[in-house]
Amino acid sequence: MGALHAGHLSLIRLAAQENDQVFVSIYVNPTQFGLNEDLDSYPKTWEKDITMLEELNGELKGRINTVFAPTTKTMYPTLPPDSSIPGTGSFLTITPLANLLEGKTRPVFFRGVATVCMKLFNICTPERVYFGQKDVQQTVIIKRMVKDFHLNTQVRVVGTEREEDGLAMSSRNVYLGSRRRKVGTLLYLALRAAEIAYTTGGKRTREEILAQAWELTKYISREQDLLSEHERVGFEVDYLSLADPETLEEVQSVDEGVGAVLSGAIKMLPLEGVRPTEELGLGGDKGAVRLIDNIILRPVER
Ligand SMILES: Nc1ncnc2c1ncn2[C@@H]1O[C@H](COP(=O)(O)OP(=O)(O)OP(=O)(O)O)[C@@H](O)[C@H]1O
């Protein structure tokens, strides 16, 4: 969706390694934003995106063949895009996957994603498509769509690029501002604690694994509570999940031969006690900022 960062570039780099020609799409797709979401404020940095792509194209010896930045009239030629829950128009729904996890909070999100991806795939007929693991549910849904609709493309998933402190790169991080940015790593730290319980702690049940993640969020919350209103950051955990990698249904224990997806979402709340000089990030701290992240618990080779 543009506002490019190193995570996006890693998808393009892998695509250029595996293919002679790379087609990059930049399109902020309205139908995947709910009516109450941030479509209007979503960061748009077109000039900078093009400069980044030109530089990258030099490094990739000109393999970026096309940057496709369509208008909404091109993508939705018949009816104007509708983001309401009934949604009038031509849509693809991939259920029950689209109703789980992110879909609970964002009920039209995956309908919009599957629909726009089908359009993009039909326009460009790619041999391979590249998606980031940061949006793990999206990758599972696109794989299901490709399988169920017999699309002739291979879905490639690229690992999550992170900032030095572990925060998953995301175009929406610019909404955080400096105070919330410092605490923004908490979801990753919580997922890592749960991962360690599985990989080195030998834990296999849902309760044992997720307890580690919950403990860490509670610890950070207590730490924040001790700070003054000018320093503290409030957050709410939307969900922490331990799910089957293909169905994304919650599991009670991890089958080592199958592995699992550990994922979560948190809402960083608007600040209290804002001082006039405080750096607030895009949007000026008007709303909560929702962050997602995940770690794959890989199957153990037997
Ligand atoms: N940190 C990352 N590492 C690897 N891939 C990423 C990362 N962030 C996004 N991507 C991938 O880039 C593609 C385009 O994503 P998108 O434009 O929505 O960026 P985003 O940074 O995830 O934005 P948002 O903040 O809206 O989630 C998706 O396949 C997404 O999974």
Ligand SMILES: CC(C)(CO)[C@@H](O)C(=O)[O-]
């Ligand atoms: C898959 C996608 C391009 C659909 O607009 C979007 O959800 C994204 O960028 O992750």
Ligand code: BAL
């Ligand atoms: N990275 C997925 C796009 C979205 O959150 O809207």
